Amino acid sequence: MISGFVFRALEGRIVVAVGILLGIGILVPALNLLTPPDSALHIPTYAMSLFGKYLCYALLALALDLVWGYCGILSLGHGAFFALGGYAMGMYLMRQIGSRGVYGNPILPDFMVFLNWKELPWFWHGFDWFVFAMVMVLVVPGLLAFVFGWFAFRSRVNGVYLSIITQAMTYALLLAFFRNDMGFGGNNGLTDFKDILGFSVQADGTRAVLFFMSALMLSLCLILASAIVRSKFGKVLVGVRDAESRVRFLGFRVENIKLFTFVVSAMMAGIAGALFVPQVGIINPGEFAPANSIEVVVWTAVGGRGTLIGPIIGAILVNGGKSFFTGAFPEIWLFALGALFICVTLFLPRGIVGTIQHGFRSRKAYKAAAEAEKGRDAQPSVAQAAE
Amino acid sequence: MNTISETRKKSLLYLDNVCVAFDGFKAINSLSFVIEPGELRAVIGPNGAGKTTMMDIITGKTRPDTGTVLFEDTIDLTKKDEADIAQLGIGRKFQKPTVFESHTVWDNLELALNRSRGVFATLFYTLSPEDKSRIEEILETIRMTHRKDEYAANLSHGQKQWLEIGMLLAQEPKLLLVDEPVAGMTDAETAETAVLLKEIAKTRSVVVVEHDMGFIRELGVKVTCLAEGSVLAEGSIDFVSNDPKVIENYLGR
Ligand SMILES: Nc1ncnc2c1ncn2[C@@H]1O[C@H](COP(=O)(O)OP(=O)(O)O)[C@@H](O)[C@H]1O
Ligand SMILES: [Mg+2]
Numbered sequence: 001m002i003s004g005f006v007f008r009a010l011e012g013r014i015v016v017a018v019g020i021l022l023g024i025g026i027l028v029p030a031l032n033l034l035t036p037p038d039s040a041l042h043i044p045t046y047a048m049s050l051f052g053k054y055l056c057y058a059l060l061a062l063a064l065d066l067v068w069g070y071c072g073i074l075s076l077g078h079g080a081f082f083a084l085g086g087y088a089m090g091m092y093l094m095r096q097i098g099s100r101g102v103y104g105n106p107i108l109p110d111f112m113v114f115l116n117w118k119e120l121p122w123f124w125h126g127f128d129w130f131v132f133a134m135v136m137v138l139v140v141p142g143l144l145a146f147v148f149g150w151f152a153f154r155s156r157v158n159g160v161y162l163s164i165i166t167q168a169m170t171y172a173l174l175l176a177f178f179r180n181d182m183g184f185g186g187n188n189g190l191t192d193f194k195d196i197l198g199f200s201v202q203a204d205g206t207r208a209v210l211f212f213m214s215a216l217m218l219s220l221c222l223i224l225a226s227a228i229v230r231s232k233f234g235k236v237l238v239g240v241r242d243a244e245s246r247v248r249f250l251g252f253r254v255e256n257i258k259l260f261t262f263v264v265s266a267m268m269a270g271i272a273g274a275l276f277v278p279q280v281g282i283i284n285p286g287e288f289a290p291a292n293s294i295e296v297v298v299w300t301a302v303g304g305r306g307t308l309i310g311p312i313i314g315a316i317l318v319n320g321g322k323s324f325f326t327g328a329f330p331e332i333w334l335f336a337l338g339a340l341f342i343c344v345t346l347f348l349p350r351g352i353v354g355t356i357q358h359g360f361r362s363r364k365a366y367k368a369a370a371e372a373e374k375g376r377d378a379q380p381s382v383a384q385a386a387e
Numbered sequence: 388m389n390t391i392s393e394t395r396k397k398s399l400l401y402l403d404n405v406c407v408a409f410d411g412f413k414a415i416n417s418l419s420f421v422i423e424p425g426e427l428r429a430v431i432g433p434n435g436a437g438k439t440t441m442m443d444i445i446t447g448k449t450r451p452d453t454g455t456v457l458f459e460d461t462i463d464l465t466k467k468d469e470a471d472i473a474q475l476g477i478g479r480k481f482q483k484p485t486v487f488e489s490h491t492v493w494d495n496l497e498l499a500l501n502r503s504r505g506v507f508a509t510l511f512y513t514l515s516p517e518d519k520s521r522i523e524e525i526l527e528t529i530r531m532t533h534r535k536d537e538y539a540a541n542l543s544h545g546q547k548q549w550l551e552i553g554m555l556l557a558q559e560p561k562l563l564l565v566d567e568p569v570a571g572m573t574d575a576e577t578a579e580t581a582v583l584l585k586e587i588a589k590t591r592s593v594v595v596v597e598h599d600m601g602f603i604r605e606l607g608v609k610v611t612c613l614a615e616g617s618v619l620a621e622g623s624i625d626f627v628s629n630d631p632k633v634i635e636n637y638l639g640r
Contacts, residue, residue: 004513233509235494239487246485249446250558251473252504260506365541 009185009227017309018219021055025215027206037246046203048211049279050323054316056276061299061311063268066225068297069306070262072241074159077166078269079293081141081171083283085270087177088140091124091189092133092285094199097194110192111185121183131196137274138267144169145266146259152263153255158244174288184365188279188306189284201278214275218312221268225308226235228264237261238306298341304351398460399424399592400445401564403456407440407616414440415451416616422562427588428602431627432594432613433637438596439482441613442564446479457495458562468534472506482567482596484547488540492531492550495539496522499554520556529553529583545576549583556587563593569602581605600628600638612637 021226028048035042047314060082067073103113126132148169152162164310180186199206228234240254248254279284286292296315303314318340323334344351350358400422407415415437422428432438443449444456447469456464464472468597473479487495500518504631526532529549534542548568555563565584569577581602587593597603603610603624609628612619614637618628629634 002511005511015437038427121492140508206630228510231510232497232512233506235487235490235498236487239498242487243485244486245448245469246481247471249473249479249481250504250554253470256506 004072005227006223007222009232010313011226013232013309015223017312018222018327020124021215021219021222021312025212025219029211033204033208045207050205052207052211052214052279053276054319055218056272056279057296057299057319058312059201059214059218059272059275060220060269060296061303061315062225062302062308063220063265064269064296065270065305065311066228066265067261067306067312068300070237071246071258071306072228073258073262074163074299075166075262075265076163077168077170077214077297078265078294080170080288081145081266081269082273082276082284082292083148083173083177085137085139085273085285086143086277086287087184087190088127088136088270089274090275091127091136092130093193093196093278094190094207095124095128096196096337096361097192100194101192109182109185109190111188112183115180121312123183126225132346134274137270141266141270141273142263149259149262152186153258154286156255157212161256167293170288170293171290174285175289177285177288185284187285189282189286190280191371192286193278193281197276200279210275210279214279216352217271221271222312224264225268228261229308233257248267268325282310295337296343301351302340302348304354304357307351307353310353317352333343395422399426399458399596401455401457401460402441403455403488404457405441405444405451407437407444407451407507408447414419415444418454418613418617420611420618422592422594424510424561425588425592427585427593427606427608428595429606429608429610430613431600431603431610431620431637432593435611436613436637437616438613439566440616441598442497442566442594444480445472445564446477454541470504473558473560475563476559477554478558478563480548480551480555480563480568481564482542482570484551484556486539486547486550489538491536491538492542493522493535495550495554496525496557499557499574501557501559513589514625525553526588528556530579545572545580548572551581552587553581561589561591563587565593565595567596568597569597577602578605 028043028051031041031043032045032048035117037044060078063081064075064078067075094109097109101110101113103110105113108117111121127136128346146167152165176182178187179185184190193201195201196206229237236247236252236257240257244254247257273283273287295339299315299318300311300319301314303312304310318337321336322333324334392592393572399423400420402418402420404412405415405418418441420441430438430441440449444451445464447464447467458464458475458477462475465476474596487498488500497514497518499522502512502518523532526535529552531546531549531553534546539547542550552565552568568584569580572580577599584593585606595606606622609622610624611621612627612630612633619636620627620633628638
C-alpha cells in the first residue's frame with residue numbers, strides 16, 4: 001500500500017528532477033569545501049548560501065503549487081507559513097546563543113533583557129531543544145492552516161474571497177509580530193545567531209550542510225507531492241479544482257480534501273522557512289509582508305502551476321533574476337517583476353514547464369489520432385460502429 | 388392521512404408540501420412527489436418551472452423552507468449535505484454536462500466508483516481487479532471502451548453526457564436524477580440515450596427531466612408535469628399531454 005504510494009511518485013520527470021537536485025546538493029558544497037579559493041571551480045560561501053536561499057524559495061513554491069495548481073486554492077498567505085517555520089527555527093537559534101549575547105543573560109535573548117523582561121515567556125520553553133523546535137516547524141504552520149482551513153473550507157469560502165482572507169491572515173500576523181510585547185523580537189526579529197547543534201552558523205562546513213539539507217528536503221517534498229498528486233486522492237484534488245460540485249455529488253467531503261492538502265502544504269512551507277533562516281541569518285516580521293506571498297504566486301505561475309517541477313524552476317529563475325536586478329538596477333526590479341507576471345499571464349499562461357508539457361502532450365495526441373485514423377481504415381466496421 | 392402513510396411505506400423518495408423561495412420568489416410551491424423503488428419517471432415542464440431546483444433540494448444543494456423530503460421512508464434528506472446524500476445512494480447528472488475535463492475517461496469513472504472516499508483511503512488506493520472489471524463493464528454500457536484513454540475535454544458534448552451517466556452508474560446509486568440528458572444531442576444520440584436510460588432503470592430508480600417530447604415518448608413511462616413550482620398533472624404521456632392545464636402552461640407555448 002505505502003510502497004505503491006511511493007512507487008507511483010517516481011515517475012520519470014520526478015526521478016530526473018530529484019537526481020539533479022541531489023546532484024546540486026552534493027556538488028555545490030563539495031566545490032565550496034574541497035577546492036582552493038583561487039580555483040576556477042571554487043564556489044564562494046556567499047554564493048552557496050544565496051543558492052541555498054533559492055532552494056528554500058523553491059520549496060515554498062512547490063508547497064503553493066500543491067494547493068493552487070492541483071486544488072485550485074489560490075493562497076496569498078503562504079509566506080505566513082514560511083515565516084512561522086522560520087520563527088520556530090529562529091527561536092531555537094536564539095536559545096543557542098546562551099550567555100554569548102550582548103547582555104550576557106544565560107536564559108533570556110537580548111531583546112527580552114532590553115525590554116526588561118524577567119523570565120522567559122511560556123511559549124519559548126522547549127525551543128532550546130532541537131527536536132522540539134523541528135516538531136514546531138511542522139506543527140505551528142500546520143495548526144494555523146488547520147484552524148484557518150477548518151473554518152474557511154467548511155463555510156465554503158472560495159475563489160477570490162479565500163485569496164483575500166489568506167492575505168488578511170498574513171497581514172494580521174505581520175502586525176502582530178511587529179509588536180514588541182508579542183515576544184518575538186518585534187521589529188528587529190531574531191538575529192545574531194551563533195550556532196546550530198553546536199556548529200557555528202557562519203562556518204563553511206555548516207553552510208554546506210544547510211545547503212545539502214535544503215536540496216534534500218526539497219527532493220523529499222517533491223517526491224511526497226508527486227506521490228500525493230499521482231494517487232487517486234490527487235485525481236480527486238484536480239477534480240475539486242475543475243468541478244468542485246461534481247466531486248461533492250460523487251460523495252466526497254471536499255472540505256476534508258482541501259483541509260488535508262492545505263495543512264500538508266503549510267508544513268512544507270514551514271520546512272522551507274526553517275532552512276531559510278540559518279542561511280540568511282535573520283528572521284523578522286517583514287517575512288509576513290503580503291507582497292512576499294504574492295511573489296510566490298509569480299514564481300509558481302512563471303514555472304507553470306500544476307506541474308510540481310515548474311514552480312521549482314520558476315522560483316530559482318525569478319529569484320536569480322531578482323538578485324541580478326537588485327544588484328545591477330535596483331530601482332527597476334519591481335517593474336521587471338510586474339512586467340514578467342503580465343507577460344506570463346498573457347503569453348505563457350501555462351508557465352514554462354506547463355507549455356513544454358502541453359506541446360509534448362498535443363504532439364502525442366496528434367500521433368495517436370493519426371494511428372487511430374490508420375486503424376479505422378483497416379477495420380472500418382468495428383471502429384465506425386463504436387463511434 | 389391513511390393514504391399518505393400508505394404511499395410512504397413503499398416510497399424510495401417522498402416529497403411532501405415542499406416550498407422554496409428565492410428572495411420572495413416561490414421557485415417551489417407546495418410540491419409533492421413520490422418515486423417508488425425501481426421506477427423510471429419523466430418530469431417535464433416549462434423553463435423556470437422548478438425542475439432543477441427540485442433536484443437541488445433532493446441532493447442537498449438547496450434547503451427547503453418547509454416540507455418533508457424522505458429517502459427510503461425514514462431518512463430526512465433536509466438534514467444532510469451533498470456528500471452524505473451521494474453516499475446514501477442518490478446520484479445526479481447536472482443540466483450542463485459536468486465531467487473532469489483534465490482526466491481521462493477511465494480516471495473519471497475510477498473517481499466515481501463507489502469505494503471508500505476518505506483522504507487516506509484515496510491516498511493509498513490501488514486499482515483492484517474487481518474495480519478494473521467494473522470500470523470496463525461501465526465503459527461497455529456507455530459505449531466508450533474505445534475512448535477510455537481520451538481526456539474528457541476532448542469528448543463531444545453527447546459523449547460527455549454519457550460519460551457523466553457512466554460516472555453515476557459507477558457510483559451505484561439507488562436513485563438517479565438526470566437533468567436534461569439529451570439537450571444538444573443529435574437525434575441518433577437521443578435515441579441511444581433513451582435505450583441507455585431504460586437499461587439503467589432496470590436495476591434502480593431513475594428520474595429524468597427533459598423537454599424533448601419525442602424522447603419522453605420513447606421512454607414510455609409515467610410523466611409528471613411541473614409548472615410554477617408545483618405538480619400540474621401526473622400520468623401517462625397521453626394523459627398528461629391532453630390535460631388542458633398542461634397544454635395551456637407548457638405545450639401550447
Ligand atoms: N439559487 C437561486 N437563486 C435565485 N433564484 C433561483 C435559484 N435557483 C433557481 N432560481 C429560480 O427558480 C426558478 C426555477 O428554476 P429552475 O429550477 O432552474 O427551473 P427549471 O430547471 O425547471 O427550468 C427560476 O425562476 C430560477 O430563476
Ligand atoms: Mg433546469
